[in-house]
Amino acid sequence: MFSSIRTFSFLFGYLPVAAMKLKSFQKKKPQLSTEEYDKLIHTEPSKWASGIMRRTKSEVTVEGLHLLPDGPALLVSNHEGNFDIPVILSSIPKPFGFISKQEVKKFPVIPTYMEDMNCIFIDRTDRRSALKSIGDTAQKLKEGHSILIFPEGTRSKGQGLGEFKAGFMRIASDAGVPIVPIAINGTADIMEKNNNKIMAAQVRLQILEPFMPAVFSELPSKEAILLVRNTIKMALEQ
Template identity: 35%
Template sequence: MVGIITPIVGITTYIILATIGLLISFFSSKGPDVLHNLGRLWSKIIFKAARSKIDVRGQEHIPHGTPVVFASNHQSQFDIPALYLAIPIQFRFVVKKELFKIPLFGLAMKRAGYVPIDRTGGKKAVKSLRAAVRRIKSGTSVVVFPEGTRSPDGKLLPFKTGALLVALKSGVPIVPIGIKGTHKILPKGSLWVRPGEVQVSIGRPIDTTLFQGRDAKDELVRVVRQEIARLID
């Protein structure tokens, strides 16, 4: 029953909470923060419906008073509610711009202040990258998935450089995050939810200003991937 009920509960509660959040966002300057907090509430409901538990370690490593880029592995769509519950500060997801075209979902993301990225290449991609850098420098912490997609088997995929480039160009710390267990709850390509336990491990921040020179981007990718691999091992 969990496999059937959880998606129904997730969609229904999302529609209700997103509608409430959108109405508030049009009348209050705190609308984005309200939408984010409603996202946390939705995540708690999802975990309860799925009869799943979450264990979070390393929250003390999150810097306060400065924006950061959280870099996480990506095993499942269940990573989204897991990160909402694991990260105790306001943040925004960096997502591909195509998702903003989805009715209600796209509008809610826009009003919440999610950061769109154009992955088609060329001038549009560069423009979206610069916009993301400006958002981070202005004080917005973001979550990126350097793998670029969900892992089909839960194992760590090669990293794409673009996701971490925003941190390098912003000069803000990268906080690595390792997620375990979400792949078993909701594998890629499946809508059937299984009860399980999720472990989210938050690592120590990585100072991006230490990476200089021609190989800075590749070296940063290597270090971040190595740290995330350690967290999920």
């Protein structure tokens, strides 16, 4: 009960701070390179996510940071629960945007910050929006930004790895960037398995060996998708 209050109070209470920081960051944008601005923007979401995770009192183990490639990459993760994003934001120093539901735009401050993080908004009820998001994400990668995607499309809530939708492979192929598989285990224990009450959990995040474009571009799409999924599946089973 108290963990839930602490966590959600911080989640929304940090918004005024984030709004002020964003304004100061945007003033510096003309003087910075793409990489420099992405790093600057990443600092506040990382602090926000770290604050959230501390308030859940969860222990997060991170492996494989040395495997993160330089330059833009498509981060491909399984999707256990609502705390996947805070765990990844607080654990991975590489700046990234991500694909998010259109409904997030109803919140104050958050969508503006997400746009500067290079997040993509998608209306999952509209097929044209979903198709457009593929092109928009590939374009972000071509511009030098990294993007996180959950190819299962929805949370598993700790019930096992779902099937991967094909869009992420098309994005990586179009953009010509590495795919970085990420295996995350334990986030559903923070909330989804507790009737949406927040409890401390043991979370393990594994960054796995990247797949370079030369590898997956030579495979049929279905085989390449299965290769990435099986890599994550094997890591989750360790």
